[in-house]
Amino acid sequence: MKVIFYANTDWYLYNFRLSTAQRLQADGHEVVMLSPPGPFGGRFAARGFRWITLPMDRASLNPLREAVTFRHLVRVLRREQPDLLHNFTVKCAVYGGAAARLAGVPATVNAVAGLGYVFTSNGLKARCLRPLVQTLMRATLDHRRSLLVLQNPDDADIFRRARLVARDRIHVIRSSGVDTSRFRPSSMSGSEGRLRVLLAARLLWEKGIGEYVEAARLLRKQGRDIEFVLAGAPDPGNPRSVDEAQVERWAAEGVITWLGHVEDMPALLSTIDVMTLPSYYREGVPKSLIEGAAAGLALITTDQPGCREVVTRHGIDGLVVPPRNAAALAQLVARLDDDRTLLRRLGERAREKAIAEFDERMVIQRTIDVYERLLGTDMPGGSLAGTAS
Template identity: 70%
Template structure:
């Protein structure tokens, strides 16, 4: 069988969906990656996956340009003739579902990790787009030959309540998974070594980046010797991205150490103690949190959709902090700096949870089960999607 994975960046497909593609390839199926051009696209060939670059502007509002983009997707699908199309992110879900119908793709899976800018922002642009996006989602998602994968129950409730899709067409798969063999705890930290705190994410304001920097400044003023690391790059396609100049200014002031994009995240995580994500964004299930959990780091996050799927109980498998509250974040970090036994205990609990709920082998199998449900609706078991002969 042939599968096409369609996303709005090659970075996303490479970092979040390559493992699923490799599982399908190992079973004898063909996987084609489809995304706008980027620096990660060429890497797919190293893994035996074909990549098709697609000209597409993530932030465009030009109707003519969007029609041309939709036509390009239809053309690719008609040429490739996949058995199943898997679309990622809201825009690709809409365009992929529409194009898939025109190209007569038999089975379509749409995956949305978080509700995204249009639904979470209160800017004039977001409010203007929201009714149109809702209309398009309602028209494209609720189909007999498609299913929607969401990463947390809060989003499932929100989609149904908004009338976008019926409950029976939703499947909840928590996270895109983490390789718990590659992401493992390091040797025990020395109890008196300098605390190192990491925020790893796209550098968007809603991820709590400003609060992270403000907390670092507060603790430095208190005389604490704590290192704050920021991994990630600005996202020019998102209107809430922090500018590179602003991030560089923070680094130049010595408030944080900016690492930029990190290829070896597993290696970086063996050098830190705490993963912080003080997000006030409707996440799916944040990749940085589950990677930190797999490495046995103490987690600090908020009680926001997606984040609460990883830190389920404050003080048990991580710490929860009030959104948009740098003082509260600083207090949580100081607490871990003072109590290394708590730091270790939270890390151990996080690792246990990662093994139980977020191991990518479990997530991939649940995803393959969704493919099976669409491709072989009468079989009713995951065994229906067997390796090709």
């Protein structure tokens, strides 16, 4: 069987879907990666995957440019003749869903991990685009030969209430999974030394970047010796990206340590005590939170869709902070700085939850189960055995 993975960046396919592709490859299937050009695409060949580039600008609203992208996508699908097309993100799901019908692709899975800028922003551009995007989603995603995969029940409720996709075509698979054997607790975490706090995400304002920096300032004024680390790069394709010059000013001020994009996250997390994501973005299930959980870090996040899937009980498996509240975030960080027993206990509970609910082997198997339902046949490879400890 041939499967095409289609996303709006090669970065997403490499960092979020490579493990699924490798499982399919190990089971004897061909997986082809499809995305716009980018710095990560060249790595696919080393992993044994073909990579096809598409002339696509994920932020474009130019009708002529979008028509060229769509026509090119249809041509690729007609030439490759995949048995299944797996689309990721809203734009790729809409374009891929429509192109798959024209190209005669037998089965389509549309994965939407969070509803993103169009659905979360109250800006004029987002509010104008929202009705159009909903209309396109209803026209392209609700098809008898396609299934929709979402990452949290809140997003599923939105799709059902808006009647964007029939109820029986919606599946919830929480997160893209984490390798719990690669992300493991470190003996350094929860130590009595200087507390190190991390926010790892695309640098979008809605991820709580501003509140994170302000919390760092507040604690610095109180004389606390806590290091606030920021990992991630600006996202020029998103209108709400933090400007790189602004991040450099924060770093020059000494309020944060900015690492930019980090390749080896397990190594970084082995030096961190607290993972925080004070997000008010419409998340799927944030990768940084489940990686932090698997690494046995104490988590601080908001009671927002996606985030609440990881931290469900305040004080038990993490701490919950109100969105857009830097003072409250600073208070919670200070609490963990003062109470290292709580810090360690939260990390232990987070690790237990990551193993039980977010291990990538279970997530991949659930994805393959969706493929089998859509194709009406069992795929080679069988169920995944065991879980990490």
